[in-house]
Amino acid sequence: MPFGPASRLGVSLFDETPPQERVLGQSLEETETIIRAVYRQVLGNAYVMESERLTVAESQFKNGDLSVREFVRAVAKSELYRSRFVNNAAPYRTTELNFRHLLGRPPIDYAEVRQHSDILNAQGFEADIDSYIDSDEYQNTFGENFVPYIRGYKTEAITNLVQFTHTFELVRGAASSSLKGDLAGNSPKLNSLMIKSIPTAVIPSTGDGASFRTPADAPLTRRGSFGTATSKVYRVEVTGYRAKTVNSISKFRRSNKVYLVPLDQLSQEYQRIHQQGGVIASITPV
Incomplete structure (x- = not known):
């Protein structure tokens, strides 16, 4: 699955x-x-x-x-x-x-x-x-x-x-x-990322996730328990669709949110977002 x-x-x-x-x-x-x-x-x-x-x-x-x-x-x-x-x-x-x-x-x-x-x-x-x-x-x-x-x-x-x-x-x-159109060309892409065990941003190449824009009037939301001050934290950008509106050019109204999530709770948060119909635009280290 x-x-x-x-x-x-x-x-x-x-x-x-x-x-x-x-x-x-x-x-x-x-x-x-x-x-x-x-x-x-x-x-x-x-x-x-x-x-x-x-x-x-x-x-x-x-x-x-x-x-x-x-x-x-x-x-x-x-x-x-x-x-x-x-x-x-x-x-x-x-x-x-x-x-x-x-x-x-x-x-x-x-x-x-x-x-x-x-x-x-x-x-x-x-x-x-x-x-x-x-x-x-x-x-x-x-x-x-x-x-x-x-x-x-x-x-x-x-x-x-x-x-x-x-x-x-x-x-x-x-x-x-594997090579054409890839900026890395013949250079390694994952070497330093694997050494540091760093997750990278997951941004759909097309579709709704690519249209994320940071909301100007929405504060960052902290999710879960952050443990110590040195705990790794990741910024999760989410875009999704809400209920249909009336007399609108678009059938849907987009809602963008940003969450700060501890590393050990990323998988759980990923599942929660998709269960609620959200689209993850990116996951990046803070």
């Missing part, structure tokens, strides 16, 4: 599209759909020209000589993948993107990034790719016949709120690619 309404987080297409699975007796057209889905996921929504396609691996896949998992491995180990995400990228950026492309989630923490970075440095690129695809997590989640998919916004795929917010640092909507 997702943390909140997928349409408000910019992941509705991921949430509403069933996982792609290869089954016996599929038509050639259905097999082509699986192939395109693998390219799309493993290459981070990048456009693939006909001349760049892996014709030998595709032929083996169509003949049944490769499972989906082995075709994923072939694409991830290809020169096409290496040239886009390895050769000109910082090692930690490569690791971030490997998590996105092969496991569909952001890293849990800095230690997990270091683990894969050590494999990359000591054993090489192909051994690192194998460490994702041969992992128990990959096998238990995708098995031999499912195409990996973005799942880092779901409770069963992540362990904490920090990891949840980091999903949106790596994925900004179903149409976003």
